[in-house]
Amino acid sequence: xxxxxxxxxxxxxxxxxxxxxxxxxxxxxxxxxxxxxxxxxxxxxxxxxxxxxxxxxxxxxxxxxxxxxxxxxxxxxxxxxx
Amino acid sequence: xxxxxxxxxxxxxxxxxxxxxxxxxxxxxxxxxxxxxxxxxxxxxxxxxxxxxxxxxxxxxxxxxxxxxxxxxxxxxxxxxxxxxxxxxxxxxxxxxxxxxxxxxxxxxxxxxxxxxxxxxxxxxxxxxxxxxxxxxxxxxxxxxxxxxxxxxxxxxxxxxxxxxxxxxxxxxxxxxxxxxxxxxxxxxxxxxxxxxxxxxxxxxxxxxxxxxxxxxxxxxxxxxxxxxxxxxxxxxxxxxxxxxxxxxxxxxxxxxxxxxxxxxxxxxxxxxxxxxxxxxxxxxxxxxxxxxxxxxxxxxxxxxxxxxxxxxxxxxxxxxxxxxxxxxxxxxxxxxxxxxxxxxxxxxxxxxxxxxxxxxxxxxxxxxxxxxxxxxxxxxxxxxxxxxxxxxxxxxxxxxxxxxxxxxxxxxxxxxxxxxxxxxxxxxxxxxxxxxxxxxxxxxxxxxxxxxxxxxxxxxxxxxxxxxxxxxxxxxxxxxxxxxxxxxxxxxxxxxxxxxxxxxxxxxxxxxxxxxxxxxxxxxxxxxxxxxxxxxxxxxxxxxxxxxxxxxxxxxxxxxxxxxxxxxxxxxxxxxxxxxxxxxxxxxxxxxxxxxxxxxxxxxxxxxxxxxxxxxxxxxxxxxxxxxxxxxxxxxxxxxxxxxxxxxxxxxxxxxxxxxx
Numbered sequence: 190x191x192x193x194x195x196x197x198x199x200x201x202x203x204x205x206x207x208x209x210x211x212x213x214x215x216x217x218x219x220x221x222x223x224x225x226x227x228x229x230x231x232x233x234x235x236x237x238x239x240x241x242x243x244x245x246x247x248x249x250x251x252x253x254x255x256x257x258x259x260x261x262x263x264x265x266x267x268x269x270x271x
Numbered sequence: 272x273x274x275x276x277x278x279x280x281x282x283x284x285x286x287x288x289x290x291x292x293x294x295x296x297x298x299x300x301x302x303x304x305x306x307x308x309x310x311x312x313x314x315x316x317x318x319x320x321x322x323x324x325x326x327x328x329x330x331x332x333x334x335x336x337x338x339x340x341x342x343x344x345x346x347x348x349x350x351x352x353x354x355x356x357x358x359x360x361x362x363x364x365x366x367x368x369x370x371x372x373x374x375x376x377x378x379x380x381x382x383x384x385x386x387x388x389x390x391x392x393x394x395x396x397x398x399x400x401x402x403x404x405x406x407x408x409x410x411x412x413x414x415x416x417x418x419x420x421x422x423x424x425x426x427x428x429x430x431x432x433x434x435x436x437x438x439x440x441x442x443x444x445x446x447x448x449x450x451x452x453x454x455x456x457x458x459x460x461x462x463x464x465x466x467x468x469x470x471x472x473x474x475x476x477x478x479x480x481x482x483x484x485x486x487x488x489x490x491x492x493x494x495x496x497x498x499x500x501x502x503x504x505x506x507x508x509x510x511x512x513x514x515x516x517x518x519x520x521x522x523x524x525x526x527x528x529x530x531x532x533x534x535x536x537x538x539x540x541x542x543x544x545x546x547x548x549x550x551x552x553x554x555x556x557x558x559x560x561x562x563x564x565x566x567x568x569x570x571x572x573x574x575x576x577x578x579x580x581x582x583x584x585x586x587x588x589x590x591x592x593x594x595x596x597x598x599x600x601x602x603x604x605x606x607x608x609x610x611x612x613x614x615x616x617x618x619x620x621x622x623x624x625x626x627x628x629x630x631x632x633x634x635x636x637x638x639x640x641x642x643x644x645x646x647x648x649x650x651x652x653x654x655x656x657x658x659x660x661x662x663x664x665x666x667x668x669x670x671x672x673x674x675x676x677x678x679x680x681x682x683x684x685x686x687x688x689x690x691x692x693x694x695x696x697x698x699x700x701x702x703x704x705x706x707x708x709x710x711x712x713x714x715x716x717x718x719x720x721x722x723x724x725x726x727x728x729x730x731x732x733x734x735x736x737x738x739x740x741x742x743x744x745x746x747x748x749x750x751x752x753x754x755x756x757x758x759x760x761x762x763x764x765x766x767x768x769x770x771x772x773x774x775x776x777x778x779x780x781x782x783x784x785x786x787x788x789x790x791x792x793x794x795x796x797x798x799x800x801x802x803x804x805x806x807x808x809x810x811x812x813x814x815x816x817x818x819x820x821x822x823x824x825x826x827x828x829x830x831x832x833x834x835x836x837x838x839x840x841x842x843x844x845x846x847x848x849x850x851x852x853x854x855x856x857x858x859x860x861x862x863x864x865x866x867x868x869x870x871x872x873x874x875x876x877x878x879x880x881x882x883x884x885x886x887x888x889x890x891x892x893x894x895x896x897x898x899x900x901x902x903x904x905x906x907x908x909x910x911x912x913x914x915x916x917x918x919x920x921x922x923x924x925x926x927x928x929x930x931x932x933x
Contacts, residue, residue: 197552198545198574199537209540211575238768239533242553249884266537267762268549269820270734270755
C-alpha cells in the first residue's frame, strides 16, 4: 500500500540537496496491507515524542489508528510555547 | 531578616549620603568584577547609592527577581499606589547575563503592577542586561518621582540622572539616537518607554534596543509615573569570570547543541510564529475572543506566509546563535514598517490576528510595529480589543461608545486606529480600553465580564488550557496573573521520549504525563518546573535557549554558573534558590492582599470547545481544577487552603527573616 506523509514546521528536514520548506512531503510504500500511525512515524524516522498533532483528513489520529491505502498523514510538532 | 541593604526605615539616611558614596568608587577598567553592585536611585531626591552585595547573598538569591524581591517586600508599602512615587521599580539582570555563553541575556523588571495590583514582573532579552552587568551593576531599584522627565546614564563610573524633557513624547528610536549623541557613546544600549508608558496605559511595557520587550504587567506605566523615560547603559569591559577556559568550553557545548537540537532548529528557521499553524491544526487557536478555536484564514497570517513574503532576516540576542526573532518588511506603503522595531511573535499574530478575526498579515505586522513604538503589550492590546469586539457584537457597546467604529470581529480596518487611540488615551473608546479589559468590563457592566479572559486582571496569553491542563494551572498560579512561562508546558512530558521527560529526569520529572491529566503527576510537573523557572529567571536563562524548549541541558547550566562564579553549586542547591524565589513571589502578593480566590481561570475553560476538531470536548472540571490548585499549594509548602507560605517552609528555605510579613 502507498501513503503520503506531510510533516509541517520543521518536523522533518529537507530531502538531500533541497531547500527547507514549511511542509516536507514523503511518499511511502508499505508491503503490508494495514499500517498504523506509529509504524509510519518509525518508517520516516520521526520520534513520537516530538509530534504534537497528527491528522488524517483534518481529523485527529491516534497512535494505533490504521491508515487506508492512499491516505495522507499530516504531522505537526508539539507547540511548547511562544 | 539580616539587614544587608537599606530598609524602608533607614533608606533616607543612606540616600542622603549618596553622592559621597558613589564618587568614592574607583572607575572600572579592563575586566569588570562578575558580581556587581546594587544601585538605589531616588528620583524625588535626585540621589544615587551604589552598594556592595555580600557574596553569600548572591549564592542564596542568585540574580534576577530573587536578588531584589526581599528589597521590594520591605520597600513597597502596603496600600501603595502602583503609579505613585512609593512604588519601587527594579531592573535586575539574571546572574549569568553578560557572561560569554549563549542563552542568558535576560533581565527582570519588577514593581507593584498597575494592571493586576499584584506582583508586576516581566522579562526581556536583547543586549541591555549584559550591558548593565558590564557596567558593574547587579540591579537598579528606582523609587520616587522626578519633578520633570529624566533618564539614567549607567557606566562603570556610576549612574547619572539626566534631564529628558526634550525626549518625552519621542518614539524610542528617536530617544535612543538623542541619548547616544548626548552621552557620546553610539553603542549605548537603552531601555525606554514610548507614549503608552508616558500616558500610563495599564499594559504599557518597556522596550530595549527597539525590539525586545518587558511586555507584561504594565511596568512601562510605572516607569512613566516616575517620569523616567529611559535607562541607557554602556559597559566598561568583559565580566571577570572565575574559570574563563571552562566557560569557553561550555560556550562550545551549547553552540554545538544549537545546531542539532530539532526544537532549536525550528526556532531558528521559523521563530515562534509556527505556533499559528500548529495551534490551528490542533483545534486550539484563539479566534474571535476565544469563542472559536479554528481560524479559516490561518494560512494568510501564519508562519509560512510570514517567512516567505515578509521576513528580511532573523534577529537575536547577546551571544545567542539561535536568532529566533523575525525582522520583517512590508512592501505595501500603506503598512510599511521600520524593520528595527522587530516582527510579530506567535503571541502577537494570534492576539491581534485570529483572536480579533483579522486575516491581513500586513495589518498585524503594522499593528505590532505601532505597539512596539508606543511600547504597549501586544497580548493585552489584542485581548482588550477582542473583548471590546465581543461586547460590541453583543450590543453592550454601541456605535456611540465607539465613535462610529464598526468594532466587529474581522474588521481589519479597526485595529490600527484603535491602537493609536489606546496609546494616546484618545476618544471614548481609547480611554475606556487603556486600563485593560478587566477595568473596561467593570465600567461597561451589564454582564460584560462574561467576555473577559483574564487572570488577576491580566489578559491571558494565546494558549488554551483545555489542551494543556498544566498550562491552566500556570495561568491560575502565576503571581503576575495570566502568564505562560511560570512553568513548563504539558506537551514536553506527553511521552517517555518527549523533550521534557528526557531533559528533566534529574529533577524527578522522568515519567510521561498526558497533557489532559490533572492529577498529582501533573501538579508535580507544574510545581517542580515552576521552581525551575524561578531559577531560570534568577539566572537570566532564555526559555528559547534551555531545555525543554531548546538546547542547553541542566548540567551545562550548572556548569556555567560554577565556571562564572567559582562556586561548587549543585543542581538541587540552585533549584532550591528557584523555589525560594517562587515563595517570595507568593509572599509579595500575600502582603499586598492578593488572596487564593484569585488563583482561578476564566469560566470559558470550564466549557467544551465550541467548534473545530475538539468541538464538544475537553471542558475542564472546576472541582478537579480547584483540587489541583490546592495540591500545588501543598507541594510548594504553602497552606493548602489559603495558599500562604507556612512558617516551616520559610524556615526551610532560609527565609525566616520574612516571617513577620505573614
